[in-house]
Amino acid sequence: MKRLSSWIVVALAAVAAYSQSSSPSQAVIYEGGRLIVGDGSTPIEAGAFMVQNGIFTAIGRKRDIKAPVGAARVDLAGKTVIPAMINVHVHIGYEGYTSWGAENYTPQNVLDHLEREAFYGVAVTQSVGSSPTDASIQFQRDQHAGKFPAASRFFFVPGMAPPEGGPDEVLRKATTALHVVNEVSTGKEARAAVQAMAAKNIKSVKIWVDDRRGTYPKMTPEVYEAIIDEAHKHGMIVHAHATTLPDQKAVVRAGTDVLVHMVQNEKLDDEFLTLLKEKKPYWATVIGLGDRTAVCEHDPFFEQALPAQVIAKIRATTVQRPLTPNCAPLSPNAPRREAILAYNFPRMIASGARIVLGTDTGIHPGHTFGSGEHLELARWVQLGLTPSQAIVAATQRPAELMGLPDMGTMAVGKHADFIVLDANPLENVRNTRQISSVYLDGAKFDRDALLARWKKADAPQ
Ligand SMILES: [Zn+2]
Numbered sequence: 122m123k124r125l126s127s128w129i130v131v132a133l134a135a136v137a138a139y140s141q142s143s144s145p146s147q148a149v150i151y152e153g154g155r156l157i158v159g160d161g162s163t164p165i166e167a168g169a170f171m172v173q174n175g176i177f178t179a180i181g182r183k184r185d186i187k188a189p190v191g192a193a194r195v196d197l198a199g200k201t202v203i204p205a206m207i208n209v210h211v212h213i214g215y216e217g218y219t220s221w222g223a224e225n226y227t228p229q230n231v232l233d234h235l236e237r238e239a240f241y242g243v244a245v246t247q248s249v250g251s252s253p254t255d256a257s258i259q260f261q262r263d264q265h266a267g268k269f270p271a272a273s274r275f276f277f278v279p280g281m282a283p284p285e286g287g288p289d290e291v292l293r294k295a296t297t298a299l300h301v302v303n304e305v306s307t308g309k310e311a312r313a314a315v316q317a318m319a320a321k322n323i324k325s326v327k328i329w330v331d332d333r334r335g336t337y338p339k340m341t342p343e344v345y346e347a348i349i350d351e352a353h354k355h356g357m358i359v360h361a362h363a364t365t366l367p368d369q370k371a372v373v374r375a376g377t378d379v380l381v382h383m384v385q386n387e388k389l390d391d392e393f394l395t396l397l398k399e400k401k402p403y404w405a406t407v408i409g410l411g412d413r414t415a416v417c418e419h420d421p422f423f424e425q426a427l428p429a430q431v432i433a434k435i436r437a438t439t440v441q442r443p444l445t446p447n448c449a450p451l452s453p454n455a456p457r458r459e460a461i462l463a464y465n466f467p468r469m470i471a472s473g474a475r476i477v478l479g480t481d482t483g484i485h486p487g488h489t490f491g492s493g494e495h496l497e498l499a500r501w502v503q504l505g506l507t508p509s510q511a512i513v514a515a516t517q518r519p520a521e522l523m524g525l526p527d528m529g530t531m532a533v534g535k536h537a538d539f540i541v542l543d544a545n546p547l548e549n550v551r552n553t554r555q556i557s558s559v560y561l562d563g564a565k566f567d568r569d570a571l572l573a574r575w576k577k578a579d580a581p582q
Contacts, residue, residue, distance in 0.1 A: 145173075145175055145563065146174055147173070147191070147192070147193060148171055148172070148178065148188065148189050148192040148193070149171065149172050149173070149192065149194075149563065150169060150170070150188040150192050150193070150194050150195070151169065151195045151202070152168075152169040152183050152186070152194060152195070152196060153167060153168075153169070153196055153197045153198035153199075153200075154168055154169075154197030154199075154200040154541070155167075155200070155201040155545060156168035156170065156180065156202050156531060157201060157202065157203045157204075157546070157547065158204070158530050158531040158532065159203065159529060159530035160513065160517050160530050160532075161509050161510065161512075161517075164547065165180075165182060167182060167184075168180070168181065169181065169182065169183040169185075169186040170186070170202075170531060170537075171186060171188065171192070172537040172560075172563040174563070175536060175537055175562035175564070176534060176535065176537060176563070177531060177532060177533050177534065177535050177536075177537050179533060180531055180532065180533060197541060200542060200543065201541075201543075201545045201546065201552075202531070202539050202540065202541055202542070203512055203540050203542065203546065204512075204516040204517070204529060204530055204531050204538060204540070205243060205244035205245075205516075205538035205540055205560070205561065206242055206244065206245075206478060206515040206516060206519075206540075207245040207247075207478065207515065207516060207523065207529060208243050208247065208478050208479060208480055208494055208515075208519070209403075209479045209523065210381060210405045210407060210478075210480060210481060211247065211248055211479075211480055211481065211482045211483050211490065211493075212248060212250075212251040212292055212481065212482070212483030212484060213231055213234045213235070213246065213277075213483055213490075214226040214227075214231045214248070214251075214252060214483070215230075215292075215295045215483060216230075216234065216483050216484075216485075216489065217230065218427065218428050218431050218486050219430065221295075221485070221486075222298070223294070223299050226253070226256075226295065226299060228256075228259075228260055228263070231260055232269050232270075232272055234246075234483070235272035235273040235274075236270070236272045236273075236571055237426055237489070237490035237571075238272070238273035238490050238491045239271065239272050239273045239491075239559060239561060239566050240559070240566070240568050240571050240572075241426075241490075241491025241492055241495065241556070242494075242553070242559045243273045243491055244273060244274060244528065244536070244538035244561055245273060245274045245276060245523065246274070246275060246490075247276040247277065247278060248275070248278070249278045249280070249327050249360055249381070249479075250279070250280025250287075250288065250296075250301075250302065250327035250360075250362070251288060251292055251296050251301055251302075251483075252277040252279075252301065253300075253301050254277075254279050254301075254321070254323070257275070257277040258321065260275055261276070261277075271561055271562075271566055273561075276523065278323075278325040278327050278360060279301075279303060279318055279323060279326055279327070280296075280301065280302045280303065280326070280327040280328070280329065281302065281303045281304075281305055281311065281315075281326060281329070281340075282302050282303075282304060282305075282328070282329040283305070283306060283337075283338040283339070283340050283341075283344070284304040284306060285304075285337065285338055286329055286338045286339070287304075287329045287337070288302065288329065289333070289444060289484070290444070291444045291484050291485070292484060305344055305348075307343070307344065308343045308344055308346070308347030309347075311344045311347040311348045311351065312347050312348075314348075315348055315351040315352050316355070318357070323357070324356070324358060324524065325357055325359070325360060326352055326357055326358075326359055326360070327359075327360040327361070327362065327381075328349075328361050328362065328372075328377075330345060330361055330362060330363045330368050330371070331362055331363055331365070331368060342371065342375070345361070345372060345375055345377075346375050349372075349376045350376075353376065358378045358379060358522070359376070359378050360377070360378070360379040360381055360405070361377040361380060362381045362382060363377075363380065363381070364382045364383075364384065364385065364386075365386065365387075366384045366387055366390070366393060369384055370393050373393075373396050373397065373400050373402055374396060374400075377402060378402060378403060378522075379402060379403040379404070379405060379477070380402050380405070381405045382406070382407055383404075383406055383407075383408065383462070383465060383466065383469065384465055385462065385465075386461065387461065388461060388465060389464070389468050389469070394468055394472040395472075397469065397472035397474050398472050401473040401474070401475060402474060402475065403474075403475045403476075403477050403522050404469060404474040404476050405477050405478070406466075406476060406479065406501070407479050407480060407481040407497075408462065408497060408500045408501075408504075409480055409481075409493050409496040409497045409500055410480065410481040410482070410484065410488050411458070412488075413448070413451065414435060414446045414447075414487030414488055415492070415496060416435045416436065416448070416487055417435070417436065417448035422492065422495070422554045423489075423492045425575070426491065426492065426575060427489070428578070428579045429579055431486050435447065435486070435487050436448050444485060445485060445487075446485045446486060446487020462504060463504060466504040466505060467504065467505040470505070475518060475522075476501070476506070476510075476514040476518070477514055477515075477518050477519045477522055478494060478497060478498070478514055478519055479497075480493035480494055480496075480497050481493075494515065495551075498511045498512075498515060498550050498553055499550050499551055501514065501550075502550040508546050508547045508549070508550040509547060511550055512546065512553075516529045516530060517530045536561075537562060538561050538562065539559075539560050540553075540559050540560075541556070541558045541560070542555050542556060542557060543555040543557050556568070
């Protein structure tokens with residue numbers, strides 16, 4: 122599963138070089154905090170770590186870390202530190218908060234979404250199946266070259282679907298306008314499309330298998346088996362959107378690397394669980410998008426990034442509509458969905474599905490960039506993960522999936538991407554929301570400036 126390409130190494134070196142604000146070569150020692158390093162190990166109490174040139178150069182107990190002469194010191198007594206998160210599944214670029222669509226898709230808007238991710242502690246953000254390939258490659262190059270201010274690092278995965286199939290009806294409007302999705306009808310076309318991606322050094326591909334309750338053409342086994350086979354020949358990862366039990370079985374059996382979504386309409390059976398034990402796919406749950414928006418609870422953690430008029434509109438929407446944020450009473454199906462989630466989720470985990478953070482944000486403003494991650498973590502814990510397992514699934518494991526061996530945990534030699542929290546998330550996972558500061562490549566991300574910009578944009582004209 123070694124997927125790191127040399128261009129990523131070069132790119133990350135460039136990111137490390139540009140995002141340091143001042144004198145990156147000066148060693149900085151952060152001391153006194155509780156360190157949750159992201160690999161599931163026991164936290165280091167009264168810990169310390171050192172950062173130089175954007176990289177962790179030492180980590181351990183405070184009394185064991187010796188700072189060099191001239192090192193700067195940051196006191197983290199009473200704080201808890203976790204690695205910055207990595208989100209493997211969003212839909213970037215179309216959300217405009219007061220509008221939504223292809224007309225919003227600009228490098229500036231992609232950057233805006235990545236800044237929102239960074240604000241909430243996300244170091245890497247991957248847009249899956251909905252980003253135009255050439256524009257995305259250009260954006261990555263520009264970000265790596267330091268042309269943008271600090272933000273979450275952008276990754277993308279092209280998508281494949283049958284003609285007239287693919288993304289949900291909201292997303293399809295934008296992806297159709299920009300000709301984003303590779304439409305393929307035969308195994309031969311599928312292989313050619315994957316080869317074209319490999320030639321551009323693309324490392325992953327997404328397939329939409331689902332027929333959306335019979336309203337879309339379904340991807341045939343001939344096509345997805347060809348895609349998976351061809352992708353694996355080129356060392357590429359396949360993400361599969363499949364929401365029903367028969368479809369999830371079929372794509373896992375065919376060798377899909379990442380399952381997106383969970384089966385929500387029926388209980389998993391032994392055949393599937395046996396298959397999971399054998400194949401151990403990664404699994405991006407994207408549960409939160411199906412939940413009522415936190416805006417309905419008047420939660421400032423979520424509202425701080427949203428324009429007042431968007432909040433007001435969501436609260437004023439009191440009828441249930443799919444893929445539309447609303448504060449309607451819960452649908453009559455909600456208890457059934459919950460019961461099936463509660464049944465299926467622990468069984469997926471126990472059978473070896475390797476859970477990774479994915480949120481599906483970008484479809485609507487009720488569930489949005491950065492804050493959605495914290496919601497997803499809390500959902501996992503509610504459904505049976507420990508907070509420590511949830512943190513691993515948001516940090517170390519997505520780094521492993523994406524082939525980023527120098528990210529995802531706090532360890533010597535890795536990028537110094539971390540979140541300083543005012544409270545311990547191992548006691549209550551919702552404490553990931555108590556963000557004191559976010560660091561990317563050892564540089565403090567200016568959350569206050571971003572908040573001020575949002576407030577200014579939101580002020581009455
Ligand atoms: Zn999605």
